[in-house]
Amino acid sequence: MAGNLEKFQSPGRGNGLRAVRSLCPGVTVFKAEPYVYTVCHGKQYRAACHHCLRRGTKLLRCSQCKFARYCDVRCQKAAWEGHKRECMCLKCVLPNIPTDSVRLVGRIIFKLLQSPDCDSEELYSLSDLQSHIKELSEEMKDGLGQLVTTLELYLKNQIQDSSQLPPGCGIIELFGKVTCNSFTISDGEMQDVAVGLYPSMSLLNHSCDPNCVIVFEGRCLLLRTVKEIPKGEELTISYIDVMMPTHQRQSQLQRQYCFTCDCHQCLSRDKAEDMLAGDEQSSKKMESSLARIKGLQYQESEEKEVLGMCKALLNSSQLPDRNIHQLKVLDCALDMCINLGLWEEALSFGLRTLQPYSLYYSNYHPVRVIQIMKVGKLQHYLGMFPEAMETLKQAFDIMKVTHGDDHSIMKDLRELLGDCASSMNAT
Template identity: 55%
Template sequence: MEVPALERFLSPGKGSGLRSRRQVRPGELLYRAEPFAYVVTKEQLGGVCEQCLQRNEHLHRCSQCKVAKYCGKSCQKEAWLDHKRECKCLQNVKPNFPPDSVRLAGRIVFKLLRQSACLSERLYSFKDLQSNAEQLSEEMKEGLGHLAHTLQLYLRAEIQDASHLPPAIDFFQIFTKVTCNCFTISNGEMQDVGVGLYPSMSLLNHSCDPNCVIIFEGYQLLLRSIREIQIGEELTISYIESLMPTSERQKQLKRQYCFECDCCLCQDQEKDAKKLAGEEPAWKEVKDAVNEVKYPKSKEVLSATGSSKQMLRNDDTLGVMCSPSPSSYGIQDRLYYPDFHPLRAVQLMRVGKLQYSQGMLPQALGTLKQAYDIMKVTHGTDHSLMQALMDLKEQCEAMMKLH
C-alpha cells in the first residue's frame, strides 16, 4: 500500500502537534512510519524475530552473541547493520543482559554515530525530540543517571571512552528523550513485543478522547483516524490507558510526560463515577494487579519509570474481568472505551472465538461482525489480524450453513 503523503499534515512548530490539511474520514491510514531504532523486549527474546518482530517457534540465533534470534538468513542480513556493534557489547556483558531501555539507547547511539538518514525523521528528527529533563522529578533524574552509567558500561566493548563522543551524543539526554518519546510496539492482538522510537510521530499530542489510534504491523507504526477530522483540526492519540479515572490519568501524565491534560474527557469527568461504581478498593486492586502484570518491578526504566507511550497495551486481565461470560461481554468496555478502540475489536474477536468453540454459532457470528465493524476502522482491511478475523467469520458462516 502506498505510504500517505506527509503533505496532508502541517506542523505549526516543534512540539506543537500535527494538524490535518484536509477533511479525514474514519478509518483512513494517515501515516506509516519506520522506526529510528527498536528492540525486542527481554520477555519476548527467543520467541519473536529480532528483525520482523513476528512470532516464530523455530528461530535461528546469532552465532556470536547467541542472544539475537531471527526467522532466517534474510531477516538476519537485514538486521546486521543495527546488530553488528551491539553484538560485541552483548558478548562483553555476559552472563548479564542489559535492560530494554539500555539496549535501545545503545542502538540509538550507534545510529547517531553512523549519521544515517531515517524516514521516520522526515517531520521531526531525533535531535528535535523534547526531553522535559528540567521538569523531571529528582527520583526520575537519579534513575536515568544510573541507566546512563549502565549504558556506558554496556557500550565499553565498542566505545572505550564516552568523553570522545560528539557533544550531540549525551547518554543522560538520550534517556530523557527515550522516557517520553518511545512507543511500546505490540502485535496484532495488542501483546507487547518491543519498544521503538519514531521521531516524527512524537509530534502527536495526547488526548484521553483521541481522534486517531496507533497500531503496529511488525515494526511498522500505523497511524489511523477513528472519527471524522476537519481541516485544521489537531491529530491526537492517547498516551495512556483510558480505563483509568481522570485523577489516575492525570497522575501518570504528570509523572511521565510532565503535563496536565485538559481534554473534554478530563474536564467533565462524566465517566469517572461509572468506573469507580461499587467498591473503589476493588477497582484499585484490579488496577494494581494489572500493573503488576504489565510493569513488573525491576531496575529497567521501561518498567520502573514507565518510559514508553502505553497506547495499546494488552489488557487481557481487564478483558477477562469485564467479560465474565461470552454472552455478557461488552457492557462495561463500551462505557469506557470510545466506539472505535483497537482493544475493543481484539476483545470482541477473542469472545467470538470462544463462542465459536462452544458451538454458539449465531452469537459468535454476531460478535465477530461487531469486531469487524471496529477493526476495519482501527486496523484496516489489509492488517494481518483483520485477515485472521475474516477467515474466522467465514468459517463461522460456513458452519452455520451446515447446521
C-alpha cells in the same frame, strides 16, 4: 503520507500535527518505519523475531550473542547491519541483559555513528525531540542517571570513552528523549513486542479521547483516524491506557511526559464514578489483590494458582464488572483460562468484559476490537457459530476503521468469518 498533515504550533501545547484536509474515520494518515527499535525482553513477553517482530516458537538464536532471535537466515542477514555492534556488547554482559531503554539508546548511538538519516524523520528529527530533563522529578533524574551508568558498562566493548560518541551526543538527554517519545510496538493482538522511536510521530499531542489511534504492522507504525476530522483540526492520540481514573491518568502523564492533561474527559472527570463503582473498601481490596496476581500471572507454573485467585475474588465480590479493578481481574481470568485450555470458562469471563470495554474504549478503538475478536474466536472454537458470526461481524466493522482492509489481522478475521459461514451452511 505527509500530504495528509502538517506540523504547526498548537496553542499551549508546543508542536503538534493538524489535518491539511478533511478526514473521515478509517484513513491511514501516516506510515512510518522506526528510527531504531528493540524487542522487549522479560518473562511477560512472548518470543519474537528481532527483525520483523513476528511471533514464533522455533526462532533461531544469533550464534554470537545467543540473545537475538530470528525467523530464518533472511531475517538475520537483514538485521545484521543494525545488530553487529550491539551483538558484541551483549556478548560481554551475558547472562545479564540490559533493560529495553538501555538497549534502545545503544542502538541510537550506533545508528548516529553509522547513518544518521532516516525516513521516519520526515516531519521531525531525533535532534528536535524534547527530553524534558529540567522538568523531570528528582526521582526520575536519579533513575536516568542509573541508566546512564548501565549503558556505559554495556557499551564498553565498543565505546571506551566519550570521545568515541557521536558529536553533541548527550547520553542523559537521549534517555530523556526515549522516555518521553518512544512508542511501544504491539502485535495484532495488542500484545507488546518491542519499543521504538518514530521521531515524526512524536509531534502528536495527547488526548484521553483522541481522534486518531496508532496500530502496527510488524515494525511499521500506522496512524489511523477514528473520528471525522475537519481541515485544520489537531490530530491527537492517547499516550496511555485510558482505563484509569482521572487522577491516575494525570499523574502518569505528569511523571512521564511532564504535562497536565486538560482534555474534556479529564476536566469533566467523565466515567470516573463508573471506574471505581461499588463499595470503596471492596474496590481497594480488589486493587491490592490485583497487584499480587500480576506478580504471578506471567509464570507458567503459577497459571492454575492465578486462576484460582481470580475466581475466588470474583465469587466473593459485590463490585460491578465496570469497576476497573474487577474488570482487570476478569481479563486475567480470561487469559489464564485460554492458556489452560478451559474454553467454556474463558468465554464466560470474556463475555462479561465486553460491556465495560465498550464504556471505556471509544467505538473505534484497537483494544476494544481485539477483545471482541477474542470472544468471537472462543465462540467459534466452541461451535457457537451464529453467536460467533454476530460477534466477529461487530469486530469486522470496528477493525475496518482501526486497522484498515489491508492489515494482516483483517485477513485472519475474514478467514474466521468465512469458516463460520461455511459451518452454519453445513448444518
